Amino acid sequence: MKRIFFTLIVFFAVQFAGLTQVFTTMESVGVPGADAFRVVYETTKGELWTGSEKWVMRVTKDGWDWQSPQPSFDFRNITAIAEDKTSAIWVSSNDHGIARYKDSVWTHYTMAEGLATDYINALVIDLNGNIWAGTYSGVSRFDGKTWTNWSSEKDPNVGMSVYCDATGIIYTPIKGGVSIFKNNKWEVLKAPYESQTLTVFKDKKNMLWLSSQEGLSAYDGKTWKSFSTKHGLENDFIEFITNGHDGKLYLGYQGSGIGIFDGHKAYTVTAATGLCANTIKMITTDSKGTIWIATNQGLCYSPQLP
Numbered sequence: 001m002k003r004i005f006f007t008l009i010v011f012f013a014v015q016f017a018g019l020t021q022v023f024t025t026m027e028s029v030g031v032p033g034a035d036a037f038r039v040v041y042e043t044t045k046g047e048l049w050t051g052s053e054k055w056v057m058r059v060t061k062d063g064w065d066w067q068s069p070q071p072s073f074d075f076r077n078i079t080a081i082a083e084d085k086t087s088a089i090w091v092s093s094n095d096h097g098i099a100r101y102k103d104s105v106w107t108h109y110t111m112a113e114g115l116a117t118d119y120i121n122a123l124v125i126d127l128n129g130n131i132w133a134g135t136y137s138g139v140s141r142f143d144g145k146t147w148t149n150w151s152s153e154k155d156p157n158v159g160m161s162v163y164c165d166a167t168g169i170i171y172t173p174i175k176g177g178v179s180i181f182k183n184n185k186w187e188v189l190k191a192p193y194e195s196q197t198l199t200v201f202k203d204k205k206n207m208l209w210l211s212s213q214e215g216l217s218a219y220d221g222k223t224w225k226s227f228s229t230k231h232g233l234e235n236d237f238i239e240f241i242t243n244g245h246d247g248k249l250y251l252g253y254q255g256s257g258i259g260i261f262d263g264h265k266a267y268t269v270t271a272a273t274g275l276c277a278n279t280i281k282m283i284t285t286d287s288k289g290t291i292w293i294a295t296n297q298g299l300c301y302s303p304q305l306p
Helices: none
Strands: 010-016 019-025 037-042 048-052 056-060 063-065 078-083 089-093 098-102 105-109 120-125 131-135 138-142 147-151 170-174 177-182 185-190 199-202 208-212 215-219 224-227 238-243 249-253 258-261 266-269 280-285 291-295 298-302
Touching: 037 078, 037 298, 048 078, 048 089, 048 291, 078 120, 089 120, 170 199, 177 208, 199 238, 208 238, 215 238, 238 280, 249 280
Parallel strands: 037 280
Antiparallel strands: 010 019, 019 298, 037 048, 037 291, 048 056, 056 063, 078 089, 089 098, 098 105, 120 131, 131 138, 138 147, 170 177, 177 185, 199 208, 208 215, 215 224, 238 249, 249 258, 258 266, 280 291, 291 298
16 A cells, blocks of 8 residues: 655745745655645545545545545546545535445445436435435435435526535535425525625524625525625635634635635635645634645645734
8 A cells, every 4th residue: 555645845034914824745655646626625534634626535644645536437627525424424526426435335326326427526315314415407416315406407406516515415516595305305595796796604603604706695594695896805715615714714816815704704725825826715623723725737835824
């Protein structure tokens, strides 16, 4: 088994908002296919799993392990990773369906097993253990035995991605808003814009955030607030939203780096200050407090952001 240990290959120390930012890129550590990353996920055992255009990889206490978790079947272009209650790891691909990893054995799910399509954009697991997949043909749900599909072609209230909040509510982004799964059907919540919703996120204060090519929109259950470059955002095209430090949000921009947004103003961290690239696919903070950033040109990490 080949393992590649962490090496500080590229080091940047940058003064930002009174803090020293340290970024380490993984570009030259020897990990094959360290190119376009879309997902970083920490398991309950503390293992870090990540996926790129070419590989499924994980980080154990011994370092990078890119060889042993590879499926025997063709499985590339990783889009999402999640862990179920049995500690099985579920991985989705944007052209090879979904794979489940349990006790060193991979199980493959495709259209032949009931998926709506093999082109998967997103993967989440609800509180009941159901597997939800956002696909190019709509939404698929797996209850452990059967796949149930909702077609985006037949129902405009069904999107091509999925998001599960901390209470187990399932959302799918649609044009002009978001659909929420209630009573076995999709109910539409209209947003204050007409373009396609890109990202759905609910923060620690139960505020619902949506992003589109028109910026950010926040819903508190009664009213909407909108934010854009007019309010200090670096870019209106936001691909990812997650909780940041001290109640802030981390925003993954398309082509403009990371935005740190406190609800009123935003700061920006870019490739000029050490990021792998300016197109951000995912940001996650592991149990040790390290911040991992997946980009279209590699993977980097930092001990802190503002």
